[in-house]
Amino acid sequence: MRAQVFVTLKPSVFDPQGRTIADALHSLGYAGVEDVRQGKYFELDLVTMEPSAARALAAEVADKLLANPVIESYRIEVS
């Protein structure tokens, strides 16, 4: 199976890169973009064919390495 892991900064954490991208978009005339948050995206190819096992393994990997719980949270999708 494939697990997709989306890692983003927690809402309470300031994202200087996202803010800079938002500023750049505003200077390009995209006034309709209110704010930008930058994150990370991972695709994990997993041996298991079991969705619940895939989700559990992806969560374990995210907790251990992919995300830093002090500043980041994550969301998982399996397919």
Add this chain to the structure above:
Amino acid sequence: MTCAVVVFPGSNCDQDAYHAVKDVVGQDAEYVWHKATSLGNADAVILPGGFAHGDYLRTGAMARFSPIMRAVEAFAAAGGPVLGVCNGFQILLEAGLLPGAMLRNSGLKFRCEHVHVRVEQIDTPFTCRCREGQVLRIPIAHGEGNYFAAPDVVDRLERQRQVVFRYTTAEGVVTDQANPNGSTAAIAGLCNEARNVVGLMPHPERACESALGSADGLFVLESVVEWLARRANRPVLERVASVG
């Protein structure tokens, strides 16, 4: 003193640290490759600056799992003095040996310049030769030194006197302008609860000879020599006191 300088793939301040300890402070230094599982007979450990494992994923994220870190954790748990400089500080944060995390500098620039830091605590192995409130002039060189911790964690750090260095003006005043990266509470360096593990973003090992612009870093590196000497003498003094 024998000081272990841990070398990760991508460390680039390991030779500076080795030179400062060996040639300037006049102590023994040994490189320890990150795949080693022992620190040998080291009395102190430095995790040097650089870009361990390319800073891939997050700064320090992969270095945390290098085999030598199990030995560093055990050394720290036994009360041994551990200093993390810049990337070494980031590794200590990722490893959970110090609380918090680093974000990209608030101004997004890689800052490479001399800054002033005020010594807030002098009861750590790396500040015991300083005066409380002493201002050191030491260079920084980092893109991700914006210290972050949740407000309750920062409160606890302040209450437990774990903020060891703060960015200030040359006069020792905390101002927004003197904070080069947006760090919470102008935090430049921290210690753990046991006070034997210290991390800081500025590079004391690059400021040990006046020819390099400042020798203030010597206060940090000479502190650990004195701290170890005091620790070695303490049982003797206690024994004498109990007999007397």
